[in-house]
Amino acid sequence: MTDVSSKGPQPNDERPVLTNRQGHPVYDNQNQRTVGARGPATLENYQFLEKISHFDRERIPERVVHARGITTYGYFEATGYLGDEPIGRYTRAVPFSEPGKRTDVAVRFSTVIGGRDSSESARDPRGFAVKFYTEHGNWDLVGNNLAVFFIRDAIKFSDVIHALKPDPVTFRQEPRRIFDFMSQTPECMHMLVNLFSPRGIPSDYRHMQGFGVNTYKWVNERGETHLVKYHWMPKQGVRSMTAADAAIVQGRDLGHATKDLQDAIDRGDHPEWELLVQIMSDDEHPELDFDPLDDTKVWPEDRFPAMPVGRMVLDSNVANFFAENEQISFGTGVLIDGLDFSDDKMLVGRTFSYSDTQRYRVGPNYLQLPVNHAKNAQVRTNQRDGLMTYHVDGQGENPHVNYEPSITGGLREAEYPVNDEQGPVISGRLTRKRIPRTNDYAQAGERYLLMEQWERDDLVLNFTTLLAQCDRPVQERMVWHLLLVEDDLGLRVGAGLGIGPEDVAHLEPLASQDLTDEDRDRLSKLG
Numbered sequence: 076m077t078d079v080s081s082k083g084p085q086p087n088d089e090r091p092v093l094t095n096r097q098g099h100p101v102y103d104n105q106n107q108r109t110v111g112a113r114g115p116a117t118l119e120n121y122q123f124l125e126k127i128s129h130f131d132r133e134r135i136p137e138r139v140v141h142a143r144g145i146t147t148y149g150y151f152e153a154t155g156y157l158g159d160e161p162i163g164r165y166t167r168a169v170p171f172s173e174p175g176k177r178t179d180v181a182v183r184f185s186t187v188i189g190g191r192d193s194s195e196s197a198r199d200p201r202g203f204a205v206k207f208y209t210e211h212g213n214w215d216l217v218g219n220n221l222a223v224f225f226i227r228d229a230i231k232f233s234d235v236i237h238a239l240k241p242d243p244v245t246f247r248q249e250p251r252r253i254f255d256f257m258s259q260t261p262e263c264m265h266m267l268v269n270l271f272s273p274r275g276i277p278s279d280y281r282h283m284q285g286f287g288v289n290t291y292k293w294v295n296e297r298g299e300t301h302l303v304k305y306h307w308m309p310k311q312g313v314r315s316m317t318a319a320d321a322a323i324v325q326g327r328d329l330g331h332a333t334k335d336l337q338d339a340i341d342r343g344d345h346p347e348w349e350l351l352v353q354i355m356s357d358d359e360h361p362e363l364d365f366d367p368l369d370d371t372k373v374w375p376e377d378r379f380p381a382m383p384v385g386r387m388v389l390d391s392n393v394a395n396f397f398a399e400n401e402q403i404s405f406g407t408g409v410l411i412d413g414l415d416f417s418d419d420k421m422l423v424g425r426t427f428s429y430s431d432t433q434r435y436r437v438g439p440n441y442l443q444l445p446v447n448h449a450k451n452a453q454v455r456t457n458q459r460d461g462l463m464t465y466h467v468d469g470q471g472e473n474p475h476v477n478y479e480p481s482i483t484g485g486l487r488e489a490e491y492p493v494n495d496e497q498g499p500v501i502s503g504r505l506t507r508k509r510i511p512r513t514n515d516y517a518q519a520g521e522r523y524l525l526m527e528q529w530e531r532d533d534l535v536l537n538f539t540t541l542l543a544q545c546d547r548p549v550q551e552r553m554v555w556h557l558l559l560v561e562d563d564l565g566l567r568v569g570a571g572l573g574i575g576p577e578d579v580a581h582l583e584p585l586a587s588q589d590l591t592d593e594d595r596d597r598l599s600k601l602g
């Protein structure tokens with residue numbers, strides 16, 4: 076091979092010239108400046124010091140969760156209707172407003188627990204985060220591939236994540252730590268029944284669903300609100316892997332899902348998802364056996380049908396992984412007019428956490444980066460300066476006025492939307508209480524009964540294999556929970572561990588839980 080570098084610039088070389096970040100041409104990219112060919116280096120060697128010190132700073136903290144992922148781009152296209160009705164009856168949010176209306180999107184798929192270079196075939200929820208670049212500013216819908224979550228109160232998030240992440244001493248993910256936490260957290264049973272079934276390892280990102288999980292609100296022109304849940308359904312179908320399938324895939328490639336998605340887009344096989352919503356009136360719904368603001372629950376589709384509102388197509392890959400995937404920043408607080416929060420206690424906590432971590436992880440001006448910038452809306456703020464300021468946000472006619480109010484120029488407040496009264500009137504005492512109607516087991520049991528036989532067998536196998544590595548009190552408590560979820564599940568997992576119902580009948584309910592009449596009935600039959 077010819078050593079081009081040693082020859083220096085060639086007379087007819089038309090390629091652009093290498094420069095440093097100041098725009099100075101680089102004449103020698105092979106040798107530092109030294110005193111003589113063998114002498115000491117000099118400190119004024121600006122080009123070398125700039126190059127190496129930038130390299131020293133190439134890494135930023137990886138995301139504390141969802142570190143491994145991949146971003147792609149495409150568009151969302153609205154149906155303009157909810158069932159037979161124009162969608163404006165339910166929301167005035169602009170991406171849904173007209174049939175055929177298209178909005179640019181960026182989507183990042185991810186795994187949750189592993190680090191930036193970890194395996195994409197791990198048993199783990201998958202992130203499904205969508206950024207809509209609307210003309211009213213950005214809207215982020217930050218979801219997962221499973222419809223429910225482990226916990227219902229954000230105060231427990233760092234605990235559940237610590238239990239799932241590697242042991243702080245050995246740095247190994249340990250079933251005994253995971254199930255120690257889960258066995259004391261009955262609300263996670265619904266999530267566990269999903270996560271340890273084949274759905275816990277999607278075949279790849281193109282063949283998985285997405286769910287908003289938390290309950291949001293829609294606001295219409297009259298200011299009326301409805302509770303809403305979002306669901307993405309892949310046109311490609313849903314495919315999952317057993318642990319044995321995943322072991323083979325992982326042996327070949329740790330990043331198979333990224334490759335599958337990027338290759339499909341490159342060959343023009345653009346993946347597509349339908350967006351469906353479930354809505355209910357904005358109240359407590361005392362007739363239900365669960366709280367509509369509880370993210371460990373799904374809304375029964377026979378009563379709250381999932382209705383299509385649009386489709387999303389992904390048709391291009393990132394040009395630079397770091398700029399567009401590592402620095403993209405999603406958050407549940409990023410909503411536009413016509414969309415709102417509910418009082419879901421997870422959603423409120425998430426809404427603080429995302430932008431908080433992004434100011435630390437990416438920097439205080441993360442919203443000036445092209446991938447995060449509200450590119451289809453006007454951004455005009457009086458926020459100035461800070462680390463890595465890239466430009467001055469849009470401003471009023473007088474650039475000296477970076478404050479408000481002012482009579483000499485600057486920016487003014489927008490008029491409130493015509494109807495901004497949203498939702499029911501709520502009053503109550505400040506307190507720390509779990510919500511009523513926790514009903515931790517019923518939907519987990521229904522999910523188990525809906526599974527095909529091979530999925531149930533896989534679930535039992537996965538639970539048994541991992542619980543076998545746990546301490547006996549943890550095993551007993553987990554069998555106790557699973558018997559309350561569904562007899563067949565508890566009996567089968569118990570049999571695999573040598574634990575019968577009679578061995579767990581002495582266990583009292585946990586202080587952190589409320590039992591339903593049906594739960595008590597099941598408990599009374601254990602002994």
Ligand code: HEM
Nearest residue numbers: 138141183202203204218219224229232287288424428432
């Ligand atoms: C990422 C917090 C629950 C979906 C993150 C990040 C944090 C976080 C700090 C890293 C963000 C970044 O570095 O840019 C929380 C908290 C939760 C919670 C405090 C509960 C209180 C959930 C739930 C879902 C979810 C229930 C699914 C509905 C995601 C996704 C990402 C993410 C998809 C990755 C976003 C991306 O691709 O950049 N979360 N999370 N999280 N979270 Fe959550």
